[in-house]
Amino acid sequence: MTDFSIIDKLKRSKILDLLQEGKRIDGRALDEHRTLDVVTGVIPHANGSARVRLGDTEVVAGVKIQPDRPFPDTGDRGIFICTAEILPLAHPSAETGPPQPPVIELARVVDRGIRESGMIDLSQCVLEENKSVIGIFSDNVVTDHDGNLFDTCSYASVAAIMTSKMPKWEMKDDKPVLVEGEEGDTPITTIPVSVTMGRIGEFILADPNIDEWACLDARITITTNSDGNIVALQKGGKDGFTYEQIVKCSEISISSGAKIREIIKKAVGETQ
Amino acid sequence: MVINLGGRKSDMVLLDENGIRCDGRKVNETRKVTIKAGVLKNASGSAYIEFGGNKILAGVFGPRDVHPKHMSNPDTGILRVRYHMEPFSVGERKNPAPSRREIEISKVIKEALEPAVMLEKFPRTAVDVFLEILQADGGTRCAALDAASVALADAGIPMRDLVCACASGKAGDALILDVNNEEDQAGQADMPIGYMPNLGKITLLQLDGVLTPDEFNKCIELGVEGCKKVYEIQKNALREKYFSKGD
Numbered sequence: 001m002t003d004f005s006i007i008d009k010l011k012r013s014k015i016l017d018l019l020q021e022g023k024r025i026d027g028r029a030l031d032e033h034r035t036l037d038v039v040t041g042v043i044p045h046a047n048g049s050a051r052v053r054l055g056d057t058e059v060v061a062g063v064k065i066q067p068d069r070p071f072p073d074t075g076d077r078g079i080f081i082c083t084a085e086i087l088p089l090a091h092p093s094a095e096t097g098p099p100q101p102p103v104i105e106l107a108r109v110v111d112r113g114i115r116e117s118g119m120i121d122l123s124q125c126v127l128e129e130n131k132s133v134i135g136i137f138s139d140n141v142v143t144d145h146d147g148n149l150f151d152t153c154s155y156a157s158v159a160a161i162m163t164s165k166m167p168k169w170e171m172k173d174d175k176p177v178l179v180e181g182e183e184g185d186t187p188i189t190t191i192p193v194s195v196t197m198g199r200i201g202e203f204i205l206a207d208p209n210i211d212e213w214a215c216l217d218a219r220i221t222i223t224t225n226s227d228g229n230i231v232a233l234q235k236g237g238k239d240g241f242t243y244e245q246i247v248k249c250s251e252i253s254i255s256s257g258a259k260i261r262e263i264i265k266k267a268v269g270e271t272q
Numbered sequence: 273m274v275i276n277l278g279g280r281k282s283d284m285v286l287l288d289e290n291g292i293r294c295d296g297r298k299v300n301e302t303r304k305v306t307i308k309a310g311v312l313k314n315a316s317g318s319a320y321i322e323f324g325g326n327k328i329l330a331g332v333f334g335p336r337d338v339h340p341k342h343m344s345n346p347d348t349g350i351l352r353v354r355y356h357m358e359p360f361s362v363g364e365r366k367n368p369a370p371s372r373r374e375i376e377i378s379k380v381i382k383e384a385l386e387p388a389v390m391l392e393k394f395p396r397t398a399v400d401v402f403l404e405i406l407q408a409d410g411g412t413r414c415a416a417l418d419a420a421s422v423a424l425a426d427a428g429i430p431m432r433d434l435v436c437a438c439a440s441g442k443a444g445d446a447l448i449l450d451v452n453n454e455e456d457q458a459g460q461a462d463m464p465i466g467y468m469p470n471l472g473k474i475t476l477l478q479l480d481g482v483l484t485p486d487e488f489n490k491c492i493e494l495g496v497e498g499c500k501k502v503y504e505i506q507k508n509a510l511r512e513k514y515f516s517k518g519d
């Protein structure tokens with residue numbers, strides 16, 4: 001994602017010492033997220049948008065909705081695509097150019113959480129079966145990187161999708177034609193919330209900040225839906241988790257996820 | 273009058289009989305401009321500008337090591353600028369890969385900033401300026417240049433002057449200040465200007481459209497007046513950050 005300097009690695013011993021006393025480097029509890037701030041409707045040109053801050057990590061998400069060709073094997077469903085990019089102004093080591101594997105993983109994990117939850121009812125996004133469907137693109141850009149981009153991008157996309165308005169098209173002469181002045185709500189079925197945790201030694205930390213991120217042994221991102229069911233999961237990092245640790249992570253993801261879902265709902269409701 | 277707005281026909285009136293423009297401005301009025309300095313944690317310097325409907329983030333890094341190494345110059349530092357539009361910044365989703373237009377704008381903005389930045393003080397290093405267009409609404413290159421200049425100053429990089437920018441142009445047969453998106457697409461001329469107000473130097477100048485020599489001269493004068501208004505807002509943004517807490 002971004003490279004870490006040797007100094008970041010030296011912080012590991014300090015972080016570990018504090019963890020032995022049950023403390024984190026920024027004073028949070030082990031299962032506590034940083035302050036989440038969600039503002040929607042920040043990009044009027046987009047069909048839906050959000051700027052999300054998780055601590056000092058900041059992401060802007062914009063949703064664009066436009067007619068597209070369906071995937072060949074799913075002609076009866078609309079298209080949903082989620083991307084993510086770390087802008088070069090987000091961190092000194094972020095670079096321009098084609099995305100590196102960690103950034104591709106970021107985009108795919110965020111995409112998968114939302115897609116697998118079935119958040120958007122894509123069966124309602126068909127203009128003409130096998131010919132023309134509605135495409136929903138959610139593009140995330142990281143503007144400041146202070147760790148845990150997975151969750152920040154995911155919350156930004158979810159808030160942007162929840163506040164998005166879908167324009168209306170009609171088929172005329174085999175082509176979709178925009179019906180001016182008509183739009184409806186994007187069909188939403190559930191609110192997926194991802195919770196990313198890291199492991200340092202035997203400790204599980206929710207929402208690692210960039211100092212902690214630099215010295216994680218392993219990490220795991222678990223996405224839950226509004227019913228509290230797990231819908232997607234991704235393990236990363238050079239080391240693994242024990243079964244007990246995974247169970248603990250899933251419990252944190254459900255309880256923290258529920259709290260975060262309420263924060264997002266409140267922010268979305270306030271600005272709608 | 274039926275005008276063509278990016279392939280879309282519109283009967284919008286660019287200038288009415290009272291000399292009022294399509295967004296309610298007078299001919300010599302700029303849109304609302306707000307600039308905030310120091311908005312990013314990681315960047316050495318940063319700025320956020322809202323110029324009418326344009327929303328742009330600028331981040332500066334450096335002076336720092338040059339990668340790739342062969343780009344470094346033993347006599348002076350180098351300036352690198354990337355102007356980039358987000359996929360959601362415009363009407364139709366934009367492919368996130370840099371377009372030829374973005375590459376050109378990056379270059380003209382770099383060349384507009386170079387005369388102001390004292391790069392000779394930092395040989396073998398690079399100063400990187402990243403300009404991210406979150407929302408575009410006509411006149412992004414000027415707004416981006418305004419933000420870039422504040423971000424460079426915020427990064428503490430020695431400068432001879434701030435560079436301020438504003439476009440002038442022609443629509444509805446009148447010369448206008450600060451061309452908006454509709455006027456850019458349906459108007460008669462668009463001339464972005466970058467200007468160093470204390471040195472009196474124009475460092476960015478482009479023109480799309482037809483102007484008589486007389487109109488051209490007046491257009492530059494009008495644009496420079498707009499630049500000077502933006503300059504005050506740029507200075508205020510820096511004052512706000514560095515002098516507002518009683519020191």
